[in-house]
Amino acid sequence: MKAVITTKYGPPEVLEIREVEKPVPKDNEILIKIYATTVTAGDVEMRSLKLPFLYALVLRMGFGFTKPRNEIPGTELAGEIEAVGNDVKRFKEGDQVFGAAGMSFGTNAEYLCLPESPGEMEGGVAIMPANMSYEEAATVPFGGRDALHFLRLGNIQDGQKILINGAGGSIGTFAIQLAKLSGAEVTAIDSTPKLDMLRSLGADHVVDYTKEDFTESGEVYDVIFDVIGKASFSRSKKVIKENGTYLLANPVSQMFSALWTRMTSSYNIVMQTASGTIADLIYLRELIEDGKLRTVIDRTFPLEQIVEAHKYVGKGGKLGNVVITVDHNKNT
Numbered sequence: 001m002k003a004v005i006t007t008k009y010g011p012p013e014v015l016e017i018r019e020v021e022k023p024v025p026k027d028n029e030i031l032i033k034i035y036a037t038t039v040t041a042g043d044v045e046m047r048s049l050k051l052p053f054l055y056a057l058v059l060r061m062g063f064g065f066t067k068p069r070n071e072i073p074g075t076e077l078a079g080e081i082e083a084v085g086n087d088v089k090r091f092k093e094g095d096q097v098f099g100a101a102g103m104s105f106g107t108n109a110e111y112l113c114l115p116e117s118p119g120e121m122e123g124g125v126a127i128m129p130a131n132m133s134y135e136e137a138a139t140v141p142f143g144g145r146d147a148l149h150f151l152r153l154g155n156i157q158d159g160q161k162i163l164i165n166g167a168g169g170s171i172g173t174f175a176i177q178l179a180k181l182s183g184a185e186v187t188a189i190d191s192t193p194k195l196d197m198l199r200s201l202g203a204d205h206v207v208d209y210t211k212e213d214f215t216e217s218g219e220v221y222d223v224i225f226d227v228i229g230k231a232s233f234s235r236s237k238k239v240i241k242e243n244g245t246y247l248l249a250n251p252v253s254q255m256f257s258a259l260w261t262r263m264t265s266s267y268n269i270v271m272q273t274a275s276g277t278i279a280d281l282i283y284l285r286e287l288i289e290d291g292k293l294r295t296v297i298d299r300t301f302p303l304e305q306i307v308e309a310h311k312y313v314g315k316g317g318k319l320g321n322v323v324i325t326v327d328h329n330k331n332t
């Protein structure tokens with residue numbers, strides 16, 4: 001089968017399309033014929049390791065020192081089940097599914113075997129929304145579940161004010177919609193070309209981070225969800241209500257000031273690695289099928305253009321998600 005192989009950490013050109021052996025499902029696994037997958041900001045970070053030294057070191061220790069131990073990148077997918085192992089109960093051949101490979105990666109390929117019932121950090125698969133294409137469904141498992149994970153921790157109540165910083169990307173576009181469904185008044189921050197999209201997803205107020213500093217607005221919020229982690233933490237504190245919650249999806253950027261504030265103040269500061277369950281996928285599917293949640297796709301690239309896709313995501317400015325399509329009839 002065709003797969004993207006990461007030859008080492010580095011620029012997009014370290015990614016190569018190669019022929020590798022097609023996997024065979026074990027008794028507890030399903031074999032998925034992948035039709036769509038994604039390139040996220042996290043995939044670009046994992047490939048380049050252009051990150052603070054200590055964080056990059058931790059990632060090398062966890063995922064492989066000179067190159068990723070699991071050579072095929074990609075975390076989310078949508079496709080069709082081609083075969084099931086002897087013990088699999090929930091799925092059958094021909095089921096259309098969406099899901100995530102979690103920390104074992106491997107979705108930027110024609111096929112992937114995944115366990116029917118994964119461990120906590122391993123992703124999971126469910127029947128995909130009936131009203132979505134493969135391309136759309138592939139964008140939900142990461143951004144949708146991470147947004148859900150953090151917003152649940154924010155315990156948003158009807159009428160509360162939430163500010164989402166970095167609202168126009170994979171996580172933020174879902175976070176706006178989920179926060180609105182909780183009854184919140186949503187302020188969404190991102191760059192100029194994304195403001196109309198943020199409004200169309202339901203944001204009550206938008207802020208252009210290239211022109212305005214939200215910490216100087218005079219507004220105060222019950223919850224700040226800082227997806228991107230680029231806001232100065234000490235200044236952001238000014239706009240959170242006392243006992244308010246600060247959700248930090250990018251813990252590296254502000255770890256020390258956030259830890260210090262957690263020890264010395266009444267703010268509820270949440271920094272963690274998101275995890276998602278199959279139940280979360282099913283919950284998101286129901287919202288999508290009810291017409292309450294949608295995805296935003298900026299561009300799609302064929303698998304063969306994985307280098308261009310990584311370059312595109314790496315330069316910033318994408319609206320929502322970037323999708324990779326897998327054409328099983330194409331020769332490399």
Ligand SMILES: NC(=O)c1ccc[n+]([C@@H]2O[C@H](COP(=O)([O-])OP(=O)(O)OC[C@H]3O[C@@H](n4cnc5c(N)ncnc54)[C@H](OP(=O)(O)O)[C@@H]3O)[C@@H](O)[C@H]2O)c1
Pocket residue numbers: 040041042045146165166167168169170171172189190191209227228230231248249250251272273274275315316317318320
């Ligand atoms: N904690 C966890 O478990 C976990 C899991 C996955 C990912 N993450 C982290 O979450 C972060 C974001 O994820 P994502 O996939 O949603 O990223 P994304 O798709 O790249 O979205 C980030 C958004 O932030 C915007 N942005 C950039 N600089 C900004 C600034 N100074 N102020 C406000 N907005 C700004 C970007 O807009 P422009 O590109 O137009 O500037 C983009 O729309 C990544 O750093 C990733 O490492 C955490």
